[in-house]
Structure formats: structure tokens, C-alpha cells
Amino acid sequence: MTDTLAIGPYLDRDATALREDFGARLLARPDEIDTLTETERAGIRGLAYAGGTPFGAAEMDKLPGLKVIANFGVGYDAIDVAAASARGIKVTNTPDVLNDDVADLAVGLLIALNRRFEPGAASIRSGDWAAKGDLPLGRKMSGRRIGVLGMGRIGREIADRLAAFKSEIHYQSRSPKDAPAGWTYHADPVELAGAVDDLVIAIVGGPATQGLVNAEVLKALGPDGVVVNISRGSVIDEDALIAALTDGTIRGAALDVFRGEPKVDQRLVKLDNLYPLPHIGSATVETRGAMGDLQRRNLRAGLDGTALSTPVN
Numbered sequence: 379m380t381d382t383l384a385i386g387p388y389l390d391r392d393a394t395a396l397r398e399d400f401g402a403r404l405l406a407r408p409d410e411i412d413t414l415t416e417t418e419r420a421g422i423r424g425l426a427y428a429g430g431t432p433f434g435a436a437e438m439d440k441l442p443g444l445k446v447i448a449n450f451g452v453g454y455d456a457i458d459v460a461a462a463s464a465r466g467i468k469v470t471n472t473p474d475v476l477n478d479d480v481a482d483l484a485v486g487l488l489i490a491l492n493r494r495f496e497p498g499a500a501s502i503r504s505g506d507w508a509a510k511g512d513l514p515l516g517r518k519m520s521g522r523r524i525g526v527l528g529m530g531r532i533g534r535e536i537a538d539r540l541a542a543f544k545s546e547i548h549y550q551s552r553s554p555k556d557a558p559a560g561w562t563y564h565a566d567p568v569e570l571a572g573a574v575d576d577l578v579i580a581i582v583g584g585p586a587t588q589g590l591v592n593a594e595v596l597k598a599l600g601p602d603g604v605v606v607n608i609s610r611g612s613v614i615d616e617d618a619l620i621a622a623l624t625d626g627t628i629r630g631a632a633l634d635v636f637r638g639e640p641k642v643d644q645r646l647v648k649l650d651n652l653y654p655l656p657h658i659g660s661a662t663v664e665t666r667g668a669m670g671d672l673q674r675r676n677l678r679a680g681l682d683g684t685a686l687s688t689p690v691n
Contacts, residue, residue, distance in 0.1 A: 379421050381681070383411075383441075386428025386450065392670040396426055399674060400681075408437045424681045426450065426673055427457065430639070435461035446680025448673045449690075451660070452476060452532075453610060455583040459691050469690040470676035474531060475668040476660035481535035483659050484578055484608045487632035488524075488540075491604050491653045492517040492576075517602075520544045525574035527567055527591070528581030528609065529555045536578055537561070548574050567591060571598035576606065583610025593618040596628050604630040608659050611636040620645050623652060634659050 382400040384393070385408055396402040405411065408431055411419065422441045427433060428450035435458055438444060444467050447457060452473045462469050490496065494516040501507040520543045526533045529551040537547050537557075547561040550570040554563040564570040567590060571577055577599055581587050591605065592615045599605065605628060607614055616637045622628045623646075632653040636642045639657055646652055660666060672687060679686050 379418060381421055381443075382424040382426070382677070383422050384426040384428075385410075385433075386426075386431075388426075388428055388450075389666065389670075391667065392450075392673075395670065395674060400424070400426075400677065402426060407431060408433050411437060411440050424448070424677050426677050430456050432456050432458070434458035435465075438462060438465055438467060446470065446677060446686075448677040448680065450669055450673045453583055454690055455610060455612070463691045468680050468686060470673075470680070470686050470688050471690055472669040472672045472676075473688055475672055476665050477532050477535045479662050479665045480532050480608050480659040481539055483634060483655075484532075484536045484580070484606055485539045485543075487606045487608070487634065487653060487655070488576060488578065488604070489519050491606070491630050491632040492519050492522070496653055497650075522546075522576055523548065523574040525549065525564075525570045525577045527570060527577060527579045529557070530580065530582075532608070533578075533580035536580055540578075546574075567595045568598045571595045571603070572600075574599070575602060576604045579605065579607040579609050579613055581609050581613060583612050588612045589615040591615065591619075593622070593627075596622040599628050601626055601629060603628045604632065606632045608634045611639055616643055616646065620649070623649050 380401040380403050382402040384396045384402040384404045393404055419441055420443055423443050423445045425444060425447045427447050433456055438461055446468045447462060449457060449471045452471050454469060454471045457469055459469050494513060497513055501513055523546040524540045526537045526549040529549045541547055548564060548570055550564045550567055564573060579591060590613050596618060619631060623631060630651040634655045635657050675687050
């Protein structure tokens with residue numbers, strides 16, 4: 379009988395490693411815990427978790443012997459960490475190994491939106507370039523004033539990349555950071571948005587940041603501004619964003635994350651000033667491999683009672 383569960387949509391490489399290294403039983407969703415017998419559930423001590431389905435107190439109580447939840451991803455807002463702590467369960471995540479990929483994507487989204495990559499590609503595929511001529515001009519990417527909302531590991535990588543584009547860097551976080559000379563700290567998101575051309579969101583998800591980028595922030599950004607979000611869909615008030623994109627409060631948005639994903643609000647999908655991607659920030663062979671390796675190191679340490687590589691609680 380195994381002492382390890384793996385829940386979520388694991389790729390073959392990781393699923394095989396979890397089975398071979400831990401004898402893990404793989405489940406697609408948390409509700410499939412109910413298919414295990416009481417004896418099997420009582421014997422589970424380690425959980426490798428992937429995906430955005432909430433995993434809270436009710437699920438934890440079905441696994442009374444659980445000692446560690448090793449999350450696949452830097453964001454762990456799907457897991458009720460307070461409930462885990464109350465039950466003596468350690469939670470880990472996979473930070474740092476995905477910083478470069480997510481930062482690269484954020485900059486790519488900003489360039490794609492300002493330089494109108496999607497309409498340009500569509501004009502060639504449809505034949506409109508030959509039939510109708512050139513598209514309207516885009517915006518110059520280099521030299522724009524960029525606001526980074528959240529100056530953690532990923533936010534700093536994004537800012538460093540944009541500095542190389544001769545951008546003026548502004549940021550907001552819980553406190554000022556040890557940042558290069560010339561980078562400007564702002565006390566709140568509205569103040570940040572009012573000082574910049576474009577806003578890149580790189581803060582953690584969860585109740586504390588839900589709807590943080592709201593109508594007031596978007597209004598402060600202004601009609602030439604664009605929003606890029608590579609953090610969590612919950613951070614943006616999507617109703618306010620839809621209104622802002624529709625009425626010209628802002629010029630555009632590029633999103634890799636959405637509220638309620640993978641089901642995306644069709645009002646957003648239909649907007650031609652939205653550049654959407656299906657949550658692929660860390661979706662490279664190299665980074666997903668590194669995330670799996672780190673998740674399994676944490677899982678092993680939690681089961682063995684040794685020091686965790688990247689603890690959350």
C-alpha cells in the first residue's frame with residue numbers, strides 16, 4: 379500500500395517519476411480521494427499536488443496521516459495553507475526555477491501587444507495585407523514607462539529585462555526594495571498606474587490580492603496604457619477590465635491567466651484589444667522538468683522528515 383498520492387494533470391515524465399520513486403497513486407482531481415478505502419486514505423503521508431482545483435480543510439481531513447503537500451508551481455493559492463498549518467501539514471512550492479520563463483513571457487506579451495503582433499499575423503494569414511494594405515501603426519516598445527506591480531523574484535526579473543529596453547522602471551510592493559538607482563517606488567497600485575504607460579502584474583494570488591487591479595487602477599493607467607498579467611487571474615477585477623477595454627479607458631491587455639480558467643469569460647475573448655494566452659508562463663520543457671524535480675525533492679524531504687527545499691509554512 380502506498381503512502382503517497384499525486385493529484386493533477388501530470389505529464390508522462392513526472393507521472394512516471396512519481397510512480398517509480400514513490401509508488402504514488404495518481405488521481406485526476408481531489409474528489410477522487412473518495413474512491414480510496416478508509417485504510418488507504420489513513421496511510422497517505424505525502425501528496426504531490428498540481429492544478430488549480432481548491433484543496434482545503436475538507437480534503438485534508440480525508441487524509442488524517444498527511445504530513446506534506448508538495449505543490450507543483452510557485453503559486454499555491456489553491457491550497458488552504460492555514461488549514462494545513464493547523465493540522466501540522468507542511469506545504470511547499472517550486473519558486474525560482476520558473477522565474478526566467480515567466481519573465482520572458484511577460485516581456486513578450488508587452489511587445490506583442492504594443493507592436494500588434496496578433497493583428498499583423500492575422501492580416502497575412504487572411505490575405506488582408508495584400509488586399510487592404512498596411513495595418514495601423516503600433517507603439518514603440520523601448521523607452522516606455524513601465525510599472526511592475528509586485529517586486530518579488532519574478533517581478534525583479536521582469537524589471538531587469540525591461541530596463542534593458544531603456545524603460546523607466548516604477549514598482550509597487552509591500553515595502554521599498556533594494557533596487558537600482560532611478561527605479562521609483564510607489565505606495566499603492568493607483569499611484570503606480572498613474573505614473574506609467576504600461577502595467578505588468580507580478581504579485582501572488584489569494585484573498586489578499588483578489589481584485590486589486592480594479593476600475594480605479596485602470597482609470598489611473600489611462601487610454602494609452604496596457605495591462606499585462608502573468609500572476610493570477612483573480613488579481614484583476616475582470617468586469618472592470620472588460621469595461622475598460624470596451625470603452626477605451628485603457629488601450630489593451632495581454633493576459634496569460636484568467637479568473638475561472640480554463641473557462642474564460644467570452645466577453646473578454648471577443649475583444650480585439652485583448653492578447654490572450656492559455657497560462658503558459660512556465661510551459662517549457664526545461665522549466666517544467668525543473669519544477670517536477672523540485673517538487674519531488676520536497677516530497678521526499680517531507681516524507682523523510684528532513685529539511686524542505688522551499689517551504690511555504
